[in-house]
Amino acid sequence: MKKDLLLKISILSASLVVVSGGAIAANIPAMAKTFADVPLQTVEMLSTIPSLFIIISVLMSNLFARYLGYKRTILIGIAIVLVSGIIPALIGNFWIILVSRALFGFGVGMFNSLLVAIISHFYEGDERAAMIGYQSAFEGLSGMFMTFAVGQLLKVHWQTSFWVYLIALPVFILFLLFVPNVAYDEIGKEKPADGEMKSSAFQKNSEPALSKRDFLGYIVLLVIAVIIYMSIAVKGTTLMTTLGYGDATDGSNILALIGVGAMSAGFLFGKVYRITRTYTLPISFSVMSVGMFLIASSNSVLQTSIAAVVCGFSFRTFLPYLFNKVSTSSAGNAAYRTSLILVGFNIGAAFSPYGIVVLERLFQVTSVRGIFYIEAAILLGLAVFRFVVNLRKPRENAQIAAAE
Known part of the structure; x- marks a missing residue:
């Protein structure tokens, strides 16, 4: 029991650094003053360049795991995050800092998608679903903690705030000591070498195989959902200030409440999934539609705050469902498909402002409220579509229920 708990903590701890790249966004104004000779747009890249390199290394992570094994690949990724994360705290050269931020993103991408595969290897059924939910919760918890810590350390100096990335050191130690070695060909096929932890037993417990067409459909849904989800961050404060019922501080608080909803969804995902099962996706979209x-x-700030929690909760219920779905129905392609999901997520997040503009022009939105009404309608339409798809596949649903 104790070893199992340590294994869970060690795996989940790696999620603490997954979404920490944007935590230093608050540093940009101070860094812009220090590097006054560098164009502001280039300084702003310090908070965005990790995302670009995450996409690159996520696509390569499966190849790394094939030759190095899962544990070594993840440890190397965490080590890169640790070293590159604290370089700006030690060195004041802008271009070295920029390279370190790129390496930081590359390090995160090396192990991000592999964590879901590791979870799927050691756990099965409802326990696996709960662990994937916990992983999402740990990401949300880390994002909130790291952002707060950076804000406090920033009072000392912007370089001091980069010491928050020392959190990767205990993560590295935990993963090194308590997670067994997992070779590439062991995922989904065999038990770990020590024989003490459960295998995912794909052949016995997996869902019916997910076709390429269905998987592509999930990616499209993900990109659309991310663009809509990110519109709260992009347009939320503008909505409140334009209508006169909130200010910039209220807008910042709304973003924090989204994190609260997301974190709560992660911790509760296992319980929610046991109830909603194959209808998790349409229910999530329906609830998110209500939030929008x-x-x-x-x-009022109160109504917007409630809506932010609802949207955070529903989106972070959909995302773990998608990871769980792919990990249980893709057999040998699970790690690769998980990588593609993360690529889709980052693409949706990176291009969300442009996606919102497309929606505004396509539907000729003329009011500040309009985009949110349109997005609510789109989510409701997607929810209805998925309900219909589920109802048209009763045999597949029966097979899934039997497998679970």
């Missing part, structure tokens, strides 16, 4: 409608119709 509440934002669109809001005239």
Whole structure:
């Protein structure tokens, strides 16, 4: 029991650094003053360049795991995050800092997608679903903690704030000591070498195989959902200030509440999934649609705050469901498909402002509330579509229920 708990903690701890790249965004104004001879747009890249290199290394992580094994690949990724993360705290050269931020993103991408594969290898059924939910919760918890810590350390100096990345050191130690070696060909096929932890037993417990067409459909849904989800961050504060019922501080608090909803969803995902099963996706979209409608119709900070929690909770219920779905129905392609999911997520997040502009022009939105009404309608349409798809596949649903 103790070894199992240490294994869970060690795997989940790696998620603490997954979304920490954007935590230093608050440093940009101070860094812009220090590097006054560097264009502001280039300084701003310090908070965005990790995402680009995450996409690159995520696509390569499966190849690394094939030759190095999962544990070594993840440890190397965490080590890169640790070293590159604290370089700006030690060195004041802008271009070295920029390279270190790129390496930081590359390090995160090396192990991000592999964590889901590791979870799928050691756990099965409801326990696996719960662990994937916990992973999402740990990411949300880390994002909130790291952002707060950076804000406090920033009072000393912007370089001091980069010491927050020392959190990767205990993560590295835990993963090194308590996670067994996992070779590439062991994932989904055999038990770990020590024989004490459970294998995912794909042949016995997996869902019916997920076709390429269905998987592509999930990627499209993910990109759309991410663009809509990110619109709260992009347009939320503008909505509140334009309508006169909130200010920039309220907008910042709304973003924090989204994190609260997301974190809660992660911790509760296992319980929610046991109830909703194959209808998790349409229910998530339906609830998120309600949240977007509440934002669109809001005239108070309270209503917008409630809506933010609802949207955070529903989106972070959908995302672990997608990871769990792919990990249990893709057999040998699970790690690769998980990588593609993360690529889709980062693409949706990176291009969300442009996606919002496309929606505004496509539907000729003329009011500040309009985009949220449109997004609520789109989510409701997607929810209905997925309900219909589920109802048209009763045999497959029966097989899934039997497997679970």
